[in-house]
Amino acid sequence: MNFEQVEKIIDRHQEKRTALISILHEIQDHYNHLPEKALRKVASRLKMDLNDVYGVATFYKSFSLLPKGKHSVTVCLGTACHVRGGQKILKELKKQLNIEPGQTTPDKEYSLNAVNCLGVCAIGPVMFVDGKFYGEMNPLKARKVLETINNNKRKSGGKS
Amino acid sequence: MNKINSVSDLKRWKKDIGKKQKQFKTIVSVCGGTGCHAYGCKKVRDQFAKVIKKDKVGKKIRLRFTGCRGLCERGPIVTIQPQGIFYQRVQEKDVPLILSETVKKGKILSHLLYDDSVTKRKVTSEKKIPFYKAQNRLVLGNNGLIEPTSIEDYIGIGGYSALSKALFHMRPEQIVDEVKASGLRGRGGAGFPTGKKWEDCRKTSGDTKYIICNCDEGDPGAYMDRSLLEGNPHSVIEGMIIGAYAIEGTHGYIYVRHEYPLACKNAETAIKQARKAGLLGKNVLGSDFSFDVEIAKGGGAFVCGESTALIASIEGRVGEPRSKQIHLVEQGLLGKPTNLNNVETWANVPLIINKGSKWFSSIGTEKSKGTKIFSLVGKVKNTGLVEVPMGITLKEIIFDIGGGQQDGRKIKAVQTGGPSGGCIPASLFDLPVDFDSLTDVGSMMGSGGMIVMDEGTCMVDVAKYFVHFLQEESCGKCLPCREGLKRMGEILDRITEGKADGESLALLEELAEVVKDTSLCGLGKTAPNPVLSALGYFRPEFEAHIYQKRCPAAVCTPLIQYSISENDCIGCGACAKVCPTQAIKGEKKQSHFILAELCSKCGSCMDVCKVGAVMVQ
Numbered sequence: 001m002n003f004e005q006v007e008k009i010i011d012r013h014q015e016k017r018t019a020l021i022s023i024l025h026e027i028q029d030h031y032n033h034l035p036e037k038a039l040r041k042v043a044s045r046l047k048m049d050l051n052d053v054y055g056v057a058t059f060y061k062s063f064s065l066l067p068k069g070k071h072s073v074t075v076c077l078g079t080a081c082h083v084r085g086g087q088k089i090l091k092e093l094k095k096q097l098n099i100e101p102g103q104t105t106p107d108k109e110y111s112l113n114a115v116n117c118l119g120v121c122a123i124g125p126v127m128f129v130d131g132k133f134y135g136e137m138n139p140l141k142a143r144k145v146l147e148t149i150n151n152n153k154r155k156s157g158g159k160s
Numbered sequence: 161m162n163k164i165n166s167v168s169d170l171k172r173w174k175k176d177i178g179k180k181q182k183q184f185k186t187i188v189s190v191c192g193g194t195g196c197h198a199y200g201c202k203k204v205r206d207q208f209a210k211v212i213k214k215d216k217v218g219k220k221i222r223l224r225f226t227g228c229r230g231l232c233e234r235g236p237i238v239t240i241q242p243q244g245i246f247y248q249r250v251q252e253k254d255v256p257l258i259l260s261e262t263v264k265k266g267k268i269l270s271h272l273l274y275d276d277s278v279t280k281r282k283v284t285s286e287k288k289i290p291f292y293k294a295q296n297r298l299v300l301g302n303n304g305l306i307e308p309t310s311i312e313d314y315i316g317i318g319g320y321s322a323l324s325k326a327l328f329h330m331r332p333e334q335i336v337d338e339v340k341a342s343g344l345r346g347r348g349g350a351g352f353p354t355g356k357k358w359e360d361c362r363k364t365s366g367d368t369k370y371i372i373c374n375c376d377e378g379d380p381g382a383y384m385d386r387s388l389l390e391g392n393p394h395s396v397i398e399g400m401i402i403g404a405y406a407i408e409g410t411h412g413y414i415y416v417r418h419e420y421p422l423a424c425k426n427a428e429t430a431i432k433q434a435r436k437a438g439l440l441g442k443n444v445l446g447s448d449f450s451f452d453v454e455i456a457k458g459g460g461a462f463v464c465g466e467s468t469a470l471i472a473s474i475e476g477r478v479g480e481p482r483s484k485q486i487h488l489v490e491q492g493l494l495g496k497p498t499n500l501n502n503v504e505t506w507a508n509v510p511l512i513i514n515k516g517s518k519w520f521s522s523i524g525t526e527k528s529k530g531t532k533i534f535s536l537v538g539k540v541k542n543t544g545l546v547e548v549p550m551g552i553t554l555k556e557i558i559f560d561i562g563g564g565q566q567d568g569r570k571i572k573a574v575q576t577g578g579p580s581g582g583c584i585p586a587s588l589f590d591l592p593v594d595f596d597s598l599t600d601v602g603s604m605m606g607s608g609g610m611i612v613m614d615e616g617t618c619m620v621d622v623a624k625y626f627v628h629f630l631q632e633e634s635c636g637k638c639l640p641c642r643e644g645l646k647r648m649g650e651i652l653d654r655i656t657e658g659k660a661d662g663e664s665l666a667l668l669e670e671l672a673e674v675v676k677d678t679s680l681c682g683l684g685k686t687a688p689n690p691v692l693s694a695l696g697y698f699r700p701e702f703e704a705h706i707y708q709k710r711c712p713a714a715v716c717t718p719l720i721q722y723s724i725s726e727n728d729c730i731g732c733g734a735c736a737k738v739c740p741t742q743a744i745k746g747e748k749k750q751s752h753f754i755l756a757e758l759c760s761k762c763g764s765c766m767d768v769c770k771v772g773a774v775m776v777q
Contacts, residue, residue: 018413020476022457025418052477059478059635060459062418078380079575079611080537082625088762095740116462116629118419119383120194121535121609122232122543133198138767140738 005030006038010045017046020056024063033067061115069104069111071149073097074128078117081124085138089125090114092139096146163438165446167324170315177316184222186263187241188212189304190250193228193387194422195544196235200251204236207255221263224313227303227391227426231291232544234274239286239304246286247272277541277563290542294560296523297547298531299507300384303391308426311433314394320439322510326402327447330513335406336362339509342517343529348374348465348502349580349606350682351528351595361489361499362407370493371400371409371451372500375416375423376470378462379578380629382609384533384545385503389416389423392507393430397453399509401444404451407499412453415470418460428455462579462633466681467492467500469635480635481681502607504533524550528594533608538575539566540612548593555589558612569614573697577606579626579633580686582693583619602693604686618715619698620705624652626690630683641684644675648691655702656716658709665702669695714776717761721777724765726751728773735765735774 009026013019020042027038034057043050057063075090090101093112099105101114120126123135127142134145164170190196190205205225212221229237234248240262247258250272261267273282274289283289286304306313314320326335340355361369373396377385389396400412414431416424431453434440442450456474463469469479471493492498508530512520521529528550534557537543541563548557554574558564565571573583582603584591591597595605613622631645651668654660672688679685695702704710711719724735724744729751736744736752743759746752754765766774 017476018456018474021459021473022455024459025457046476048476055478056459056476060461062458062460079578079609079622079625080381080535080543082380083538083611083613083617083622085763091762092740115419115460116633117378117380117382119377119386119417120198120232121381121383121537121611122195122545123198123235124537126198133194135195135198139762139764140767 003038003041006041007045010042015045015047017048020046020048020053021060024057028063031067033064036065066104067108069109071110071130072113072128073110073146074113074115074118075101076116076118076120076124076126076128077114078119078121078124080121081117081126084124086125088139089127089137089142092142093127093146096143163436165438165443167328167445170320170324170445174315174318174321177312180312181222181316183220185220187222187224188258188263189224189226189239189241191227191229191235191237191304192225192308193232193235193303193391194383195228195232196237199235199249201236203252204238204250204255207252208259211256211259215259221259224307226306227308228300228387228545229304230295230297230300230545230547231289231542233542234544238272244285244287246274246284246289248274290563291544291546291561294552294556295547296531296549298511298523299395299504300388300391300533300545300547302395303387306392308391308393309429311394311430311437314392318514319394319510320398320445322513323398323401323439324445326405326513327445327449332362332406332408335402335513338517339406339512340517342512342520343524343527344505344508344512344520345528345595346502347504347508347532347607349379349577349604351605354501354505357489357499357501358403358407360487361497364490364497366497368411368496369404369407369409370496370498371404371407371412371453372470372474372493372498373400373412373414373503373506374465374467374470374500375414375420375427375503376458376465377417377420377503377607378465378633379607379609381537381575381611382535382578382607384535384608386417386420386423387545388503388507388533389414390420390426393423393427394434395507395510396427396503397430397434397440399506400453401440401451402509402513403499403501403506405444405449409451409499412451413456413474413493414453415456415458415464415474417458424455424457431455461635462629463635463681463683466683468681470500471498478635480637481683483680504608525592525594527596532593532605534610535608536562536610536612538611539569539571539614539617540564541566550594551592553590553592554584557593557610558589562612565614569616571612571614572617573613573619575603575611575613575622575690576609577604577689578609579630580604580682580689581606581609582689583613583622583697584693585697602689602696604689616713616715618656618711618713619694619701620652620656620711621713621715623691623694624649624656627652627687630687634683634687638678638680638684640675640678641680641687644671644679645684645687647671648675648688652691655705656711657718658705658716660706662706664706665695665699720761721756722754722759722761722763722765723775723777724752724754725773725775728771730771730773732770734768734770738764738768740764
């Protein structure tokens with residue numbers, strides 16, 4: 001594994017410990033997860049105990065030590081989405097993808113996440129797929145969003 | 161953009177901007193709030209840009225991509241100035257028509273206007289829409305007048321003039337006194353007097369003092385801080401610089417949730433612009449005062465909204481709160497005196513400095529001054545962000561602004577204060593909304609989430625939802641919160657599954673009191689509120705689950721059953737098509753029926769039935 005990127009990220013934040021969470025976010029954005037070797041590098045450059053870095057990487061929900069899928073599917077379970085049926089959307093997606101929230105499909109295509117509020121409460125229930133918000137969802141619409149991704153993939157010959 | 165080194169530089173810059181903006185005959189503003197983004201506002205904006213560029217008149221049209229305008233449910237929203245025309249649900253295809261008819265000929269396109277369901281009339285301007293009429297958008301209103309990524313727009317509407325007044329015409333103590341006199345209280349939830357906090361922090365001696373803006377808006381159902389930081393980041397930064405000058409702060413952090421990427425981006429851009437203009441950094445506006453701000457990102461932990469946990473998070477540690485025996489104003493970030501306020505609180509500061517504490521304190525009630533932004537969401541017709549003067553009644557917010565019930569079901573409660581608050585029943589809707597009244601009825605102001613619930617919402621399910629939410633978000637440091645919430649959740653699970661007995665409620669109440677009394681931080685101390693308030697106002701619903709094994713709102717799956725009305729079913733087969741478990745049988749054009757043993761109770765059939773033949777009880 002090439003760590004040039006990790007070094008660059010740490011340089012950009014001037015090895016500041018107050019930037020630890022931002023550093024981890026940027027590493028995760030680049031590698032799709034937090035590789036162990038990257039965490040070791042961060043610990044040594046920030047002069048921190050690896051235990052502490054590991055603690056932070058596992059305490060905060062945004063971080064994952066395992067590689068995430070190509071497509072990220074997030075369901076909002078905030079109060080506004082909850083009273084408008086957010087659970088039904090999650091149930092449908094769990095069934096479609098055959099995984100639990102926090103997991104990734106075996107073919108590494110999809111990761112399913114359930115979060116406590118995406119802050120788009122006015123148009124709930126909301127799901128957030130590959131950087132795009134989908135409002136006023138119902139199980140049927142949710143299934144269609146996944147079908148569209150699959151169809152696009154087929155069209156582009158599996159490359160997505 | 162040149163560096164501004166004096167008050168006269170700032171004034172000149174504002175004048176130049178004013179001149180530049182006068183060239184434009186028309187301003188087309190497309191809302192770029194997150195709600196409108198979900199409805200495709202980016203495409204609408206791009207289309208405007210494309211068509212305007214092609215057209216020669218384009219030079220006279222200013223296209224603005226603003227922050228959230230509030231009426232998210234009707235997005236994408238487009239307004240046209242100076243006529244003040246308000247178009248809603250605008251699509252890409254409407255763009256050429258808006259430009260050729262409205263902008264060029266002044267003709268109004270009635271199909272894009274807001275339809276007032278009460279008067280059955282089309283409304284042309286924003287001010288006349290009932291949703292906006294009763295509001296007083298002091299803080300949020302500027303979102304519509306500026307592009308968040310343009311410092312020129314902000315300067316153009318008088319931005320940073322409060323800072324210049326504070327730096328050159330007021331002494332730091334005077335600023336603290338002004339904020340104290342205004343009666344401003346913390347908008348993050350607890351309502352601590354802002355001026356008092358500033359005074360305490362100012363009194364603490366130290367070479368280094370930190371100023372923090374809390375934008376870890378974790379309360380589910382609330383998004384006003386997001387919309388402010390996304391839509392008007394300079395107002396928050398200006399408030400922070402004024403605060404820093406008053407307290408002698410040396411360095412600032414804006415702590416933003418990782419879930420709000422646009423807020424991070426816009427705040428970062430604004431910081432860079434302010435630095436370049438000499439409004440941040442060494443010798444702000446050419447004065448002796450120096451101050452800088454940077455962004456700190458969260459990692460998806462609700463508890464980090466708590467001030468001591470937030471500080472731990474900025475320090476690069478696990479977000480666990482600590483006891484507050486020593487206040488942050490004495491020992492906060494990195495052991496230094498720290499002043500932490502919420503986004504909305506900071507955004508109120510420039511207003512107070514500009515217009516004076518007398519003006520500010522004339523708005524609101526005796527103990528709660530100014531306005532408050534609420535996110536009015538859930539089972540109400542007009543959902544979105546509303547800014548109202550303190551003291552307005554819940555009824556006015558939910559019915560006059562919100563338009564009342566959404567789909568024929570009666571509204572029965574409103575939840576305020578997020579997981580720390582409670583549910584207020586409809587019988588108390590005449591209550592004035594301010595910090596103290598909400599606390600008196602067992603809820604709280606919180607950061608401003610207002611989730612409306614109707615007869616289709618089960619209050620036991622809502623209580624269970626909050627307990628599970630908090631159980632998951634508990635950092636696990638103290639036992640009452642970690643274990644108590646888990647057990648409370650188990651009791652509520654049993655109630656909603658129809659497995660609870662008569663003693664459950666007493667045990668639940670006892671546990672709730674213990675968690676409330678003995679937890680370490682605000683999260684645990686307030687965690688039982690949703691349960692206790694639901695038990696107080698909606699006890700019969702809990703009892704129906706326990707004794708009759710029935711969920712009156714038909715939400716708790718183990719206690720409900722779906723069926724199809726023989727008389728109403730037209731046999732279209734739509735329900736059978738969507739049923740994921742093939743539990744619906746019936747011939748075409750014949751009445752259908754549900755096989756109870758196969759039914760997964762997902763409710764899909766009910767969603768698709770056009771004649772309302774699917775029943776649940």
